[in-house]
Amino acid sequence: MSETKPVWIARDYAKCSGCRRCEIVCSLSHEGRIWPEASRVRVFMLVPGVEVPHLCAQCHDYPCVEACPAGALSINKETEAVVVDQEKCTACSLCIDACPGKVPYMHPGANYAVICDLCGGKPKCVEACTQGKWNALQILEKDETHTYKLYARTPEEVTRELAVQLYGEKGKEVM
Amino acid sequence: MLGYAGKFLEVDLSNQRMKDVKFGEEILRNYIGGRGLAAKILWDRLGSRWKEVDPLGPENILLLLTGPLTGFVPGARLCVSGKSPQSNGIIGSTVGGEFPVELRCAGYDGIIATGVSEKPVYLFITDSGAEIKDASHLWGKDGKETVKILVKEGREELEKRFPGRGLWKEPAVIYVGPAGESKVRVASVNHKWTHGAGYGGYGGVMGSKKLKAVVAKGTGPFPEVADMNRVSEITDKMLEINFKDNNFRRWGTGYAGYDVGARLSSEPVRNWQDEWHDEKSFGVDRFERLWVKNYWADFGCVTACLKLGVIRDGPLKGAITDNPDYENQAYVGTNLGVFKAEDNIYLMSLLDDLGLCGIQCGNVLGFAAELYQRGILTRNDLDGIDLKWGETRAFAALAKKIAIREGIGDILAEGTYRAALKIKETKGLDVSPYVVVEKGVAIGAHGIRSGEDYPSLESFACSVQGGDHTSVAFVPLDHENSELRAILYDSGVVCWFNFFNEDARPLLWDFFEAITGWKITPEEWFNETARRVLHIQRVALLLGGPDLKWTPKVHDDLPPRWFEPLSKGPYAGRAVDREKFEEARKEYYAEVGWDENGIPTSQELKRLRLDDVDRRLRESLK
Numbered sequence: 063m064s065e066t067k068p069v070w071i072a073r074d075y076a077k078c079s080g081c082r083r084c085e086i087v088c089s090l091s092h093e094g095r096i097w098p099e100a101s102r103v104r105v106f107m108l109v110p111g112v113e114v115p116h117l118c119a120q121c122h123d124y125p126c127v128e129a130c131p132a133g134a135l136s137i138n139k140e141t142e143a144v145v146v147d148q149e150k151c152t153a154c155s156l157c158i159d160a161c162p163g164k165v166p167y168m169h170p171g172a173n174y175a176v177i178c179d180l181c182g183g184k185p186k187c188v189e190a191c192t193q194g195k196w197n198a199l200q201i202l203e204k205d206e207t208h209t210y211k212l213y214a215r216t217p218e219e220v221t222r223e224l225a226v227q228l229y230g231e232k233g234k235e236v237m
Numbered sequence: 238m239l240g241y242a243g244k245f246l247e248v249d250l251s252n253q254r255m256k257d258v259k260f261g262e263e264i265l266r267n268y269i270g271g272r273g274l275a276a277k278i279l280w281d282r283l284g285s286r287w288k289e290v291d292p293l294g295p296e297n298i299l300l301l302l303t304g305p306l307t308g309f310v311p312g313a314r315l316c317v318s319g320k321s322p323q324s325n326g327i328i329g330s331t332v333g334g335e336f337p338v339e340l341r342c343a344g345y346d347g348i349i350a351t352g353v354s355e356k357p358v359y360l361f362i363t364d365s366g367a368e369i370k371d372a373s374h375l376w377g378k379d380g381k382e383t384v385k386i387l388v389k390e391g392r393e394e395l396e397k398r399f400p401g402r403g404l405w406k407e408p409a410v411i412y413v414g415p416a417g418e419s420k421v422r423v424a425s426v427n428h429k430w431t432h433g434a435g436y437g438g439y440g441g442v443m444g445s446k447k448l449k450a451v452v453a454k455g456t457g458p459f460p461e462v463a464d465m466n467r468v469s470e471i472t473d474k475m476l477e478i479n480f481k482d483n484n485f486r487r488w489g490t491g492y493a494g495y496d497v498g499a500r501l502s503s504e505p506v507r508n509w510q511d512e513w514h515d516e517k518s519f520g521v522d523r524f525e526r527l528w529v530k531n532y533w534a535d536f537g538c539v540t541a542c543l544k545l546g547v548i549r550d551g552p553l554k555g556a557i558t559d560n561p562d563y564e565n566q567a568y569v570g571t572n573l574g575v576f577k578a579e580d581n582i583y584l585m586s587l588l589d590d591l592g593l594c595g596i597q598c599g600n601v602l603g604f605a606a607e608l609y610q611r612g613i614l615t616r617n618d619l620d621g622i623d624l625k626w627g628e629t630r631a632f633a634a635l636a637k638k639i640a641i642r643e644g645i646g647d648i649l650a651e652g653t654y655r656a657a658l659k660i661k662e663t664k665g666l667d668v669s670p671y672v673v674v675e676k677g678v679a680i681g682a683h684g685i686r687s688g689e690d691y692p693s694l695e696s697f698a699c700s701v702q703g704g705d706h707t708s709v710a711f712v713p714l715d716h717e718n719s720e721l722r723a724i725l726y727d728s729g730v731v732c733w734f735n736f737f738n739e740d741a742r743p744l745l746w747d748f749f750e751a752i753t754g755w756k757i758t759p760e761e762w763f764n765e766t767a768r769r770v771l772h773i774q775r776v777a778l779l780l781g782g783p784d785l786k787w788t789p790k791v792h793d794d795l796p797p798r799w800f801e802p803l804s805k806g807p808y809a810g811r812a813v814d815r816e817k818f819e820e821a822r823k824e825y826y827a828e829v830g831w832d833e834n835g836i837p838t839s840q841e842l843k844r845l846r847l848d849d850v851d852r853r854l855r856e857s858l859k
Contacts, residue, residue, distance in 0.1 A: 076530070079530075079532040079533060079534040079539075079541045080533060080534050080535070081534035081535075081536070081537060081538050081539055081541065082335075082534075082536050082537065083537060083539065086537060089458075090465070090469065093458065094465070095458045095459055095461075095465060096308065096309070096458065096459040097342075097457070097458035097459065098338065098342065099342065099406070099455075099456040099457075100458070104406055105406075106404075106406050106407065107335070107406075107407055107429075108388060108407050109385075110384065110429040110430040110431070111429075111430070111529075111530060111533060111545050111557070116404075153401070154401075155401035155402070155403065158401075158403045158404075164403065164404045166403060167402060167403025167404060168401070168402045168403055170456035170457065171456075171457070171458070175403075193473075193476060193539070194476075194539040195480070195539075196532065216404070217404065228529040228530065228545065228547065229529070229547055229549070229555075229557055230547070230549035230550070230554070230555075231549075231554065231555070232547075232549075232554070232555040232557065235381075236381055236385060237385065
């Protein structure tokens, strides 16, 4: 058994530059090529300048895993990340409906859902964000008192708030 | 072909037809993509009747091209081209952002748009192909409104077509504002509210085709490359180098609105009447406090030279733009006598919304203000606008008129050079001494009188892109500032800011090899490949037409103003020396393979197998 404790990816949207290097390294690591739409973290830019990296927050009650009728989703004991069994997944999209942040989505080139697997505890996206010195994504040790579901939010919700935070009143008009 | 998505989308807007077009390895190896390929496509299709083609008419071709390096190399850009309504030649005008990435992920390396649509339309591009959609509801809409509607419409359409896939990211949108719709020659092709391909005036071309926007969402992977691991290694190396030299990351070019004027004396002040100022109120600290984001990057870039400047309170509330960068601090700031960060942000945000290029429109606004200062244009001529230096609201009012070609705006919408001809006609006065333009293209905000800035004597006069400060003629030809190097970046199509550091510069050749598998040597590039593109651009520029034609003896010259001494600042008294300038021009001609009259020699063109270019050039000289 590994001694490493589970981690989670803290996100500070206002610091995201929109460079999308997280998408580049994630897809390279999972797909062997640059493939932004197959990246397990996707940067939404519903409003220019308002970039929202969207990825799994590992809710404590895992509603996606609960909702899967095919038994394709499970929880990795070491990392506590959601693991998709690509053979079992039927792409029924019930996991998406169950997720409060609508985070999972279908792989653009195959018939299964993709969800962040935390790269086995060393997420590439965070490495890229750290390399870029943005620190919009950071690795923190998991804390039992913390409600991770708070981070499972739709990009629309986050954008609406952030647009006003950045642009003031104008932020209400632009989305 | 490694590094390429493999096909180009050709849209015939007159007949609402579309097809895929492919180019063979020989063409791509020789012309790469972006600016190089644009020169090739335009020459092949329009070269035989170049002089007759109206840039704002149905015959012109609008090109939106990526290159094999786009997306792989940090800082993705798109190259916009066609016959330029400013120079009547070919200009490769680039704009950063995610659109070129979406296009490549949808399977296209570029778009070739011909003809004119009867009604306003936009293109909607996905993995399954392209469609022409009605844009009546978007016509007349400004930038922010256009993006808002198209992002919403695009996502709804994608969700409808592919239900159960999950949330759709926004499609990327390239568009024109009201200025492009009005075929304004200083209109840009815009992206992400604040980004624009301004040089060349292609917003007017897109508008003339009634093409309001192109919306793209691709879900495929990037093209196959020769060696992906190597691409990643070179990228890491580049990022490391660029972190050491982080001036752009810290300030963008936006520190220069004060710095270039105060230190280098090469910034346009009140339509270039001065190039020096010491206005502390225009310091970067004043801009910095209006940033809401310290870094705003385009795809893959960690230099992030853009910062988001926003006015959240007060009478100018609601203005949003990217910093502005140096060029726009200068052209819609100091050039208009505007020395307040808030006012500069407001004006730039307005120009973005209207789809006007900050440099090109800023130049014509400054020109108009000087004519007003001199009493040549009256308040009556300006439809009642009191166009005094520094009057932000007055410049805003005039910009709005230009965007819809209303009143005096209709004349100024032609750009400074053509407007001057028109004013000469109506006023019977030669206003050319106040024109700071090179072959129809407003000169970027880097003067050469002080001799302290990067452009040299021949830089603008001999450039095939006129006043474009990102593509200047320079000897030696392989110098970092050289136009032949600009062709490399613009054909790749990537941002040259990530190659500013001299240690990063050689990495471009490595990227080419790792991505395309082609070993392009600097010798080959500077002696052959880039020369071919340069000469085609030069010949197209010399053929010109239909409204203007350039003669090197007359027009490979500098603005009259630059031969007058600087009146203020540490370099007061300095001016361009005509003899030295002519000497530099002569040297450049010889270096690049043009004769003493600035005409590419037959020997040079034939050496590069450009026999048909040579033949048409000789015919036109008869």
